[in-house]
Amino acid sequence: MTERNGGGRGEDRYNATDATERRGDEGTFREEAMAESIGAGSPEDVGQSTYAAGDSVRQTVGIGRSTESGSYTFPAFDDHHPPEKDLIDDCVHCGFCLPTCPTYVLFGEEMDSPRGRIYLMNKGLTEEPMNDQMVRHFDLCLGCMACVTACPSGVQYDKLIEATRGQVERRYERSAEDKAFREMIFQLFPYPNRLRLAAGPMRLYQRLGIRDRLRKSGVMNRIPSRLRAMEALLPDVPKEEKVPEVTPAVGEKRARVGVLLGCVQRVFFSPVNAATVRVLAAEGCEVVAPKQGCCGALSTHAGREEESLNFARKTIDTFENEDLDYFVINAAGCGSTMKEYGYLLRDDPEYAERAKAFSEKVRDVSEFLQQLGPRAERHPLPVTAAYHDACHLAHAQGVRQQPRQTLKQIPGMQVKEIREAEVCCGSAGIYNMVEPEPAEELGERKAKNILATGARMIVTSNPGCMLQIQASLKRMGHDELPMAHPMEVLDASLRGEPVETLLR
Amino acid sequence: MERSRLIQAMEDILGPEGVIHEREQLRTYECDGLMNYRVIPDLVVLPVNAEQVQKIVRLCYDEGIPYVARGSGTGLSGGALPVESGVLIVMSRMKRILEVDLENERVVVEPGVINLWVSQEVADEGYYYAPDPASQLVSSIGGNLAENSGGVHCLKYGFTTNHVTGAEVVLPDGSVAHLGGGKAPDEPGYDLLGAFVGSEGTLGIATSITLRVLRKPEAVRTLLAAFKDTEEAGDAVSGIIGGGIVPAAIEMMDRLCLEAVEVAVSPGFPDAGAVLIVELDGPEAEVENQFERTMKICEDSNASEIRVAEDDAERALFWKGRKAAFAAMGRVSNDYYVQDSVVPRTELGAVLKRISDLGEEYGMRVANVFHAGDGNLHPLVLYDGEVEGEAEKAEKLAGDIVFACLEHGGSLTGEHGIGEDKKKYMPKMFTEEDLDTMQLLRCAFDPHYLCNPGKMFPTPRLCGERPGPFRMHPVQKAGLAELF
Numbered sequence: 001m002t003e004r005n006g007g008g009r010g011e012d013r014y015n016a017t018d019a020t021e022r023r024g025d026e027g028t029f030r031e032e033a034m035a036e037s038i039g040a041g042s043p044e045d046v047g048q049s050t051y052a053a054g055d056s057v058r059q060t061v062g063i064g065r066s067t068e069s070g071s072y073t074f075p076a077f078d079d080h081h082p083p084e085k086d087l088i089d090d091c092v093h094c095g096f097c098l099p100t101c102p103t104y105v106l107f108g109e110e111m112d113s114p115r116g117r118i119y120l121m122n123k124g125l126t127e128e129p130m131n132d133q134m135v136r137h138f139d140l141c142l143g144c145m146a147c148v149t150a151c152p153s154g155v156q157y158d159k160l161i162e163a164t165r166g167q168v169e170r171r172y173e174r175s176a177e178d179k180a181f182r183e184m185i186f187q188l189f190p191y192p193n194r195l196r197l198a199a200g201p202m203r204l205y206q207r208l209g210i211r212d213r214l215r216k217s218g219v220m221n222r223i224p225s226r227l228r229a230m231e232a233l234l235p236d237v238p239k240e241e242k243v244p245e246v247t248p249a250v251g252e253k254r255a256r257v258g259v260l261l262g263c264v265q266r267v268f269f270s271p272v273n274a275a276t277v278r279v280l281a282a283e284g285c286e287v288v289a290p291k292q293g294c295c296g297a298l299s300t301h302a303g304r305e306e307e308s309l310n311f312a313r314k315t316i317d318t319f320e321n322e323d324l325d326y327f328v329i330n331a332a333g334c335g336s337t338m339k340e341y342g343y344l345l346r347d348d349p350e351y352a353e354r355a356k357a358f359s360e361k362v363r364d365v366s367e368f369l370q371q372l373g374p375r376a377e378r379h380p381l382p383v384t385a386a387y388h389d390a391c392h393l394a395h396a397q398g399v400r401q402q403p404r405q406t407l408k409q410i411p412g413m414q415v416k417e418i419r420e421a422e423v424c425c426g427s428a429g430i431y432n433m434v435e436p437e438p439a440e441e442l443g444e445r446k447a448k449n450i451l452a453t454g455a456r457m458i459v460t461s462n463p464g465c466m467l468q469i470q471a472s473l474k475r476m477g478h479d480e481l482p483m484a485h486p487m488e489v490l491d492a493s494l495r496g497e498p499v500e501t502l503l504r
Numbered sequence: 505m506e507r508s509r510l511i512q513a514m515e516d517i518l519g520p521e522g523v524i525h526e527r528e529q530l531r532t533y534e535c536d537g538l539m540n541y542r543v544i545p546d547l548v549v550l551p552v553n554a555e556q557v558q559k560i561v562r563l564c565y566d567e568g569i570p571y572v573a574r575g576s577g578t579g580l581s582g583g584a585l586p587v588e589s590g591v592l593i594v595m596s597r598m599k600r601i602l603e604v605d606l607e608n609e610r611v612v613v614e615p616g617v618i619n620l621w622v623s624q625e626v627a628d629e630g631y632y633y634a635p636d637p638a639s640q641l642v643s644s645i646g647g648n649l650a651e652n653s654g655g656v657h658c659l660k661y662g663f664t665t666n667h668v669t670g671a672e673v674v675l676p677d678g679s680v681a682h683l684g685g686g687k688a689p690d691e692p693g694y695d696l697l698g699a700f701v702g703s704e705g706t707l708g709i710a711t712s713i714t715l716r717v718l719r720k721p722e723a724v725r726t727l728l729a730a731f732k733d734t735e736e737a738g739d740a741v742s743g744i745i746g747g748g749i750v751p752a753a754i755e756m757m758d759r760l761c762l763e764a765v766e767v768a769v770s771p772g773f774p775d776a777g778a779v780l781i782v783e784l785d786g787p788e789a790e791v792e793n794q795f796e797r798t799m800k801i802c803e804d805s806n807a808s809e810i811r812v813a814e815d816d817a818e819r820a821l822f823w824k825g826r827k828a829a830f831a832a833m834g835r836v837s838n839d840y841y842v843q844d845s846v847v848p849r850t851e852l853g854a855v856l857k858r859i860s861d862l863g864e865e866y867g868m869r870v871a872n873v874f875h876a877g878d879g880n881l882h883p884l885v886l887y888d889g890e891v892e893g894e895a896e897k898a899e900k901l902a903g904d905i906v907f908a909c910l911e912h913g914g915s916l917t918g919e920h921g922i923g924e925d926k927k928k929y930m931p932k933m934f935t936e937e938d939l940d941t942m943q944l945l946r947c948a949f950d951p952h953y954l955c956n957p958g959k960m961f962p963t964p965r966l967c968g969e970r971p972g973p974f975r976m977h978p979v980q981k982a983g984l985a986e987l988f
């Protein structure tokens with residue numbers, strides 16, 4: 001008997017209310033304490049102060065006073081960037097998006113499908129209130145944009161969900177603990193130095209074996225699920241490989257490009273950044289890596305409008321005057337957001353034009369390299385790799401062939417396709433921290449499909465996916481499978497390193 | 505039964521995760537693939553196995569609560585439209601492939617399994633499941649069964665009914681029946697399975713379905729031919745079929761449809777008034793010979809361009825363009841209303857002309873994409889539901905198109921079913937006696953009129969009000985109907 005797409009998952013399916021119920025008072029206390037401890041001050045970060053995102057927008061718009069959780073605001077959306085009616089109307093209710101939507105795959109419910117969510121958005125414009133039910137189904141959306149790829153009608157779900165999330169963050173009052181937890185994430189992840197600090201002690205106690213002892217004593221199991229998920233997700237912080245502010249091109253210069261170092265990327269995957277810069281230089285690019293902050297991807301995808309716009313403005317300020325041909329991005333989530341700056345800042349008279357011009361120069365690194373064409377010599381790497389499509393690369397940016405092409409140009413490299421490639425791994429920005437249960441299910445599903453390819457290693461272009469897949473494999477007892485970014489693979493090939501360096 | 509007690513009773517059967525009762529959540533189930541009709545169900549239930557379905561149906565039967573089955577909700581005739589104060593039984597969690605028995609060329613599935621998964625499951629062994637509705641990547645086998653769905657390859661291979669060999673069915677009184685066969689091809693007795701296929705969810709709920717899978721053909725050749733207009737393309741179709749060739753598929757798309765598809769999935773189709781996709785399959789030698797002849801016939805019908813799919817990827821691209829056609833209408837219009845009439849192939853040209861005239865009369869755009877080989881039209885009336893009166897106008901135009909098809913000796917529906925949408929046209933096609941005969945069958949299965957009531961037939965006649973010729977019905981009087 002075979003089970004497809006989750007099989008009869010009904011019995012053990014993740015129950016929407018479970019997560020909240022399971023987190024008891026202890027949980028609330030811990031989360032608040034953690035939020036406080038990390039949220040205080042930001043001395044070490046470059047620029048970028050933080051905002052109480054909801055409040056400032058609420059003031060500018062002057063409407064949408066949110067009420068206590070449990071009661072509701074009617075209608076669900078106000079007229080500051082509601083999900084646009086025109087875009088909603090593009091949906092002809094055909095259902096073609098259902099089978100690739102990870103939440104539909106898991107739960108088999110209409111309201112947790114793209115078609116259902118769009119239906120809810122429509123109802124929220126005039127007929128239905130913003131209440132717990134509605135918000136729940138929007139929250140459960142991973143923002144993976146598989147539905148955008150699947151939709152023959154061209155529905156721009158990306159814009160719809162972003163607008164919806166913005167409205168939710170402004171108009172819906174989350175429970176105190178939910179708010180605190182989210183606040184903690186946003187005080188932490190966009191700030192590499194804080195993130196490093198937060199992950200640092202974890203590393204220390206890992207070394208001392210405290211975690212194992214905690215686990216054995218059973219204390220770990222009582223830590224609320226979200227914190228547990230986060231803890232399981234964050235690996236050791238490797239020694240940081242710094243990137244110079246300017247790296248000259250090798251040989252004749254073909255372009256001058258800026259690179260974004262990313263937040264999670266910089267802390268947990270700094271070797272990826274170093275590899276990216278070396279590859280770009282080897283291919284004839286002068287590479288500029290100015291002092292920089294967060295691009296705002298996480299905040300954008302979570303609907304924290306004001307915060308995200310500020311990150312976007314700062315990022316434009318940072319790169320704009322460097323006289324760059326392209327902005328090259330090696331993290332899928334960041335790249336997709338930066339390509340959207342033009343849209344995000346469309347209302348800002350000072351930035352609208354600049355943002356548009358900026359976005360037009362943004363390229364994913366594989367996309368850019370294929371556009372440039374290979375020049376440096378590739379040395380053989382005899383290995384079979386499974387390539388995992390990051391949602392924000394494949395679905396949001398439509399970049400599928402270029403990374404595969406990049407790998408296939410390396411002699412000896414075999415690229416394996418993963419079954420259900422279009423279904424999200426469950427990482428999805430902050431999703432695996434705020435919705436750990438469905439994220440875990442998706443992660444394990446992805447890990448199984450990866451293992452089934454029989455590949456010797458995994459290659460993927462997004463730090464979030466790497467963390468998620470790593471954590472899933474580990475839970476399943478398969479943490480031996482090595483993982484790399486396409487740039488690390490290409491870097492190894494260009495430098496003529498033995499394949500073993502990738503398989504360590 | 506009070507609603508809260510009903511919820512409790514359903515939760516006892518399904519657990520809280522199997523029952524949906526909040527208003528906003530229910531609203532997402534208020535329509536299927538056809539958005540013109542909307543009814544908010546009282547409850548939605550999501551069973552995970554046949555036993556649960558049986559308990560749900562029995563509860564409904566005992567309490568006199570009407571219910572409707574729903575698969576993936578892609579039906580285009582409102583078949584899965586909920587009934588007021590009724591329960592919607594959604595099969596989307598019953599999605600296990602229960603058995604693959606290739607020695608007997610059969611696969612047993614739960615009804616929520618998606619059509620395409622069946623072919624994927626047996627592809628490595630060289631098999632496939634033939635019925636291929638354009639919605640095959642999302643529509644469920646249960647829905648396909650209930651609608652007797654067909655697809656582009658039905659010209660040669662037949663509809664769902666030709667590929668279902670058995671079904672386990674929960675009857676409207678909550679009992680379970682096994683219709684059709686085991687492994688042997690022919691069953692004695694009434695062909696109840698034949699009656700059940702295409703019954704649009706009015707005779708009971710299928711909980712497991714046995715499908716016949718076929719060996720993949722030795723050779724497949726596909727071409728795409730462009731023509732000045734649908735008339736010339738129609739000539740080519742007549743030429744091919746008249747020449748004794750039975751292609752696996754012949755599909756036609758007109759200009760408006762081509763435009764939409766190009767925006768949606770960029771298949772790179774030629775800029776033309778009409779495009780035909782012709783596919784031949786079978787033994788190598790036969791296919792080669794017929795393919796040559798088909799090319800010749802297209803050329804003789806003034807094809808401005810002929811492209812032959814060089815490999816599977818190119819063939820897939822041709823089909824991708826075709827299969828995205830309905831959904832792609834969202835690119836050129838806010839709303840569309842699709843009809844599904846079948847006309848004798850010889851009348852194709854005349855009917856297409858009439859449709860285009862009607863469109864002009866109404867001042868509305870009508871796109872055409874259809875199974876040209878068997879005359880199954882899909883005129884898509886484009887309109888904007890936000891504009892006052894447009895929806896009604898579109899519906900009226902669609903109605904006139906149906907009448908035109910009937911006048912030319914056609915039928916109401918080829919594959920999308922009657923459902924809610926076309927029931928009012930049934931008397932145009934059938935006599936009262938015909939309809940009464942169908943009612944009798946329905947009453948035999950569903951004497952209390954609880955199973956998808958109000959669909960398919962124009963006047964919701966209760967089974968108590970025996971229609972004319974059958975007033976004194978001994979079978980039912982004797983309670984024998986309960987035997988089903």
Ligand SMILES: Cc1cc2nc3c(=O)[nH]c(=O)nc-3n(C[C@H](O)[C@H](O)[C@H](O)COP(=O)(O)OP(=O)(O)OC[C@H]3O[C@@H](n4cnc5c(N)ncnc54)[C@H](O)[C@@H]3O)c2cc1C
Nearest residue numbers: 575576577578579583638644646647650653654705710919
């Ligand atoms: C873009 C698009 C293209 C389409 N193309 C085609 C096409 O080429 N050919 C074609 O034939 N159709 C086509 N359809 C129509 C539709 O996809 C089919 O009718 C399909 O079979 C419906 O399946 P479903 O799972 O969505 O069923 P639903 O729409 O959920 O239900 C359809 C009917 O089946 C009944 N039903 C569902 N499950 C069961 C069950 N287990 N037991 C008993 N009754 C049940 C319901 O009560 C309802 O009456 C298309 C639809 C769309 C939106």
Ligand code: SF4
Nearest residue numbers: 101141142144145147
């Ligand atoms: S973005 Fe992903 S999770 Fe959200 S509706 Fe689309 S497919 Fe589903």
Ligand code: SF4
Nearest residue numbers: 091092094095097151
């Ligand atoms: S595929 Fe597109 S048009 Fe169809 S239901 Fe999904 S979002 Fe709507």
